[in-house]
Amino acid sequence: MSRLIDVENLTLQFDTDEGRITAVEDVSFSLEAGEVMGLVGESGSGKSVTAKSLMKLNAGNAIYGPDSRITLHLEDGPVDVMSLKTDTEMKVVRGGAISLIFQEPMxxxxxxxxxxxxxxxxxxxxxxxxxxxxxxxxxxxxxxxxxxxxxxxxxxxxxxxxxxxxxxxxxxxxxSTKPKLLIADEPTTALDVTIQAQVIDLMKDLVSEFGMGIIFITHDLGVIAQTADKVAVMYLGRLVEQGTVRDVIRRPAHPYTRGLLAALPTLEDIDAPLTPIPGDIPSPLERPSGCVYHTRCQEVIGARCANEIPKFSQVDTDHAAACHLHDEQGETA
Amino acid sequence: MPGLPAMMTNFEARKGHSFHGAHEGMVQFLRFAAIRAVLAFFTLCLVSFIVFSLMELVPGDCAERYLAFKNSQGAQISIADIEAERVRLGLDRPFFERWVKWIFNAFQGEFGDSCILRLNINQLLGQKVWLSIGICLGSLLLAYAIAIPVGIIAATSRNPFLNNGLRIISYLGLALPNFLLALMIMLFSTMVFGNSLTGLFSPEFRDAAWDWPRIKDFLSHVWLPVFILGWSATAFAIQTVRALMSDEIGKLYVTAAAARGVSGRRLLMRYPARHALSPIINSLGFDLNRIFNELPIVALILTLTEAGSLLIEALARSNDQQLAGAIIFFLTGSIVAINFITDITLAIVDPRIRRSILG
Structure with missing residues (x-):
C-alpha cells in the first residue's frame, strides 16, 4: 500500500456574526490507498467540515489555521491542497482525484x-x-x-x-472520474436498513476493484465495524482516538469512545438499558478548555483535564488516544 | 406548489415505464397545450359571464342611458321610446341569451356600440387596447430585465454596501405609490422643462398613421408610463429574484455540483439560477395582473389616451356598460393569455411539471 493523503494539524474556524467559531482543531490523520477509514462522532463534532476541507469546499467565511497541511499523493506527485486557489487548480480535489457523496442523494x-x-x-x-x-x-x-x-x-x-x-x-x-479518494458523508443514513446493507456492500466491492481510499463519515459505529479498516473518533472538532477498527471497538481507550459504544443497542441483550453519554455537546462558542470532553467525561482525573490539552499517546501498535488517562499510564510505565 | 409531494409519489409508482421517444413526448406536450388552451378559453368565458352580470347589475340599461342622454340634449322622450329602443338593442331578450350572443361576438372581436357615444366600440377603442397591453408588457419586461441580473448579483454578493443600497431602492420602489411618482415627475418636469410629459403622442401625431416619425414620437412619450409602472414592479421583482436565488444557492445540490468541479459562472447559471427560473416564471402572471391594476390611475394622471383611462371614464363617469365590458374583456383576456404562456413555458423549463404531464 502507498500513502494516499496526509492531513496535518488541520485547524478550521468560521467567522460568524457571533464571533469566530472553531470547527476543527489540530486534526491529523493519514490514509493509504485501498484503505477505508471511518470518521465517527456525534453531529456537530466537525466530521463533515473536516471532510469538506479536503476539497476546500467549506463556505467563504472559513479560515484555515496557518499550520494546516493537507497533502494528496498522486501519481504525478504530491498536491498541497491548502495552496490551491483558482477553480481550475481545485478541479483535482473537486471531483477529480477526490469525490464526495452526501447523506441525502435526493x-x-x-x-x-x-x-x-x-x-x-x-x-x-x-x-x-x-x-x-x-x-x-x-x-x-x-x-x-x-x-x-x-x-x-x-x-x-x-x-x-x-x-x-x-x-x-x-x-x-x-x-466515474476514477477518483483516488472517495469521501462518503453518512451515505446510508437516509436509506432503509436493507438498502443500507446493499449500498455498503457495493461500496466495499468498488473500493477493492478501483483500489481507492474511502473516508466514511458516520455516527453509526455499527456501520464502521462492518466497513472500515481503521477508525478515527472525533469530538467537538478534535480527534480523540484513532486505531484499527478491531482495536478501537474491542478495547476503546478514550472515555468518549467507550461512551459511544455503550450507547449502541445490542441484539444479544435486548432488555439491557441503553446508556447514553450524559449532557449535550457544548456550543462551539463555549469550547471547554483543556480536554474538550472533560465537561461530559465520567473518568475525569483532576484539574489537568480542564487545563491541559491531552496529546495522542500510543495504547497499542496501531492504536492511539488523546487522553490524560493514558499519559499517566505512559509516565508510570 | 402544493401538489408536488403528491406528484412525486405518483412518479415513484410510475417509474419504470416513463415515456419513450421524442415523438410521443411531443404529441403529449401538444395535448397538454391544447388542454391548457381549452381551460384558458373557459376561464375567459367565466370571467366574461361575471363581467356581463356586473354590467347587468348596474342600474339602468343602455336604452335608458342613451335616451336620457338625448333628453338632456332637449329631445322629448317617452316610455314607449325607451321600450322601442330596448327591442331594437335586443335588451328584451333573456339574460342568458344575451350573454351567449355577447360572448360569441366578443370572440369575433365585435362588441357592438357604445351606450352613450353610439359609436362602434372597435372604432372607439382603435389601438388603445393594444397600447395598454403594450405599456404593461413593456413595464413587466423592464422589471425583469433589471431584476434578474440585479437579483442574482445581490444574492451572490457579500458586499454590504451593495446589498443595503439595493434594499433601500427596493423599499422606495415598494413604498412609493405609482400615482405619487407620476405626479412628482410631472411636477418636476413642468417646473424644469416647462413640459408636463403627459400623453402618448404629440398633438400633431395623435391621429396620424403609424410611420417612423410617429413611432419616434410615441417612444419619446411612452417611456414615462413604462418607467412609472415598471418602477414598483422592478422593486418587487428584485426582491423575488433575490429571495429565490439565495434560497437555491443554499441548497445541497449546489455544493454537490461544486464538489464535482463545476465552478464559476457555469455553476451559478446552470444550478441556482436555472432552478430559480420556474418560480420566477410563475410570478410573471401575477406581476402583470398588478401592473394592469395600476395602469388606469397612472394613465389618468398622465392623460394617456389608452384603454385604461377610457375604462375609468366608462366605469366611473358615463356608466357605459358596453364599453367597460369590452375593455375588461380585453384586459382579462391578456392576463389569461399570459398565464397560458407561463404554464406552457414552465412545462418546457421544469422537468417535474413536464413529467407530470407526460406521465
Missing amino acids: ASFAPAISIGEQMVEQLMIHTDFSKAQARELSIEMLDRVGISDASTRFGQYAFELSGGMRQRAMIAMAL
Whole structure:
C-alpha cells in the first residue's frame, strides 16, 4: 500500500456574526490507498467540515489555521491542497482525484437537470472525453452500480428514482472520474436498513476493484465495524482516538469512545438499558478548555483535564488516544 | 406548489415505464397545450359571464342611458321610446341569451356600440387596447430585465454596501405609490422643462398613421408610463429574484455540483439560477395582473389616451356598460393569455411539471 493523503494539524474556524467559531482543531490523520477509514462522532463534532476541507469546499467565511497541511499523493506527485486557489487548480480535489457523496442523494442531485446530464458534465470537466464517450461511460457506471435499464435511467431526473437507486446513481457519478479518494458523508443514513446493507456492500466491492481510499463519515459505529479498516473518533472538532477498527471497538481507550459504544443497542441483550453519554455537546462558542470532553467525561482525573490539552499517546501498535488517562499510564510505565 | 409531494409519489409508482421517444413526448406536450388552451378559453368565458352580470347589475340599461342622454340634449322622450329602443338593442331578450350572443361576438372581436357615444366600440377603442397591453408588457419586461441580473448579483454578493443600497431602492420602489411618482415627475418636469410629459403622442401625431416619425414620437412619450409602472414592479421583482436565488444557492445540490468541479459562472447559471427560473416564471402572471391594476390611475394622471383611462371614464363617469365590458374583456383576456404562456413555458423549463404531464 502507498500513502494516499496526509492531513496535518488541520485547524478550521468560521467567522460568524457571533464571533469566530472553531470547527476543527489540530486534526491529523493519514490514509493509504485501498484503505477505508471511518470518521465517527456525534453531529456537530466537525466530521463533515473536516471532510469538506479536503476539497476546500467549506463556505467563504472559513479560515484555515496557518499550520494546516493537507497533502494528496498522486501519481504525478504530491498536491498541497491548502495552496490551491483558482477553480481550475481545485478541479483535482473537486471531483477529480477526490469525490464526495452526501447523506441525502435526493438533495444532492439538481432537480431540473437529468442524472445523465450531471454525470456527463462532470466527465467533461475532468476528462478529455467526447460527449458520446462520456455518455457511454456514465451508462456503464450506472449499470455497474446495479441500476437496471441504465440507458433509460440516464435520461431521468432524481425525483423519478427511489432512494436506494439515487444513492447508487450518486456513487456511480462519484466514481466515474476514477477518483483516488472517495469521501462518503453518512451515505446510508437516509436509506432503509436493507438498502443500507446493499449500498455498503457495493461500496466495499468498488473500493477493492478501483483500489481507492474511502473516508466514511458516520455516527453509526455499527456501520464502521462492518466497513472500515481503521477508525478515527472525533469530538467537538478534535480527534480523540484513532486505531484499527478491531482495536478501537474491542478495547476503546478514550472515555468518549467507550461512551459511544455503550450507547449502541445490542441484539444479544435486548432488555439491557441503553446508556447514553450524559449532557449535550457544548456550543462551539463555549469550547471547554483543556480536554474538550472533560465537561461530559465520567473518568475525569483532576484539574489537568480542564487545563491541559491531552496529546495522542500510543495504547497499542496501531492504536492511539488523546487522553490524560493514558499519559499517566505512559509516565508510570 | 402544493401538489408536488403528491406528484412525486405518483412518479415513484410510475417509474419504470416513463415515456419513450421524442415523438410521443411531443404529441403529449401538444395535448397538454391544447388542454391548457381549452381551460384558458373557459376561464375567459367565466370571467366574461361575471363581467356581463356586473354590467347587468348596474342600474339602468343602455336604452335608458342613451335616451336620457338625448333628453338632456332637449329631445322629448317617452316610455314607449325607451321600450322601442330596448327591442331594437335586443335588451328584451333573456339574460342568458344575451350573454351567449355577447360572448360569441366578443370572440369575433365585435362588441357592438357604445351606450352613450353610439359609436362602434372597435372604432372607439382603435389601438388603445393594444397600447395598454403594450405599456404593461413593456413595464413587466423592464422589471425583469433589471431584476434578474440585479437579483442574482445581490444574492451572490457579500458586499454590504451593495446589498443595503439595493434594499433601500427596493423599499422606495415598494413604498412609493405609482400615482405619487407620476405626479412628482410631472411636477418636476413642468417646473424644469416647462413640459408636463403627459400623453402618448404629440398633438400633431395623435391621429396620424403609424410611420417612423410617429413611432419616434410615441417612444419619446411612452417611456414615462413604462418607467412609472415598471418602477414598483422592478422593486418587487428584485426582491423575488433575490429571495429565490439565495434560497437555491443554499441548497445541497449546489455544493454537490461544486464538489464535482463545476465552478464559476457555469455553476451559478446552470444550478441556482436555472432552478430559480420556474418560480420566477410563475410570478410573471401575477406581476402583470398588478401592473394592469395600476395602469388606469397612472394613465389618468398622465392623460394617456389608452384603454385604461377610457375604462375609468366608462366605469366611473358615463356608466357605459358596453364599453367597460369590452375593455375588461380585453384586459382579462391578456392576463389569461399570459398565464397560458407561463404554464406552457414552465412545462418546457421544469422537468417535474413536464413529467407530470407526460406521465
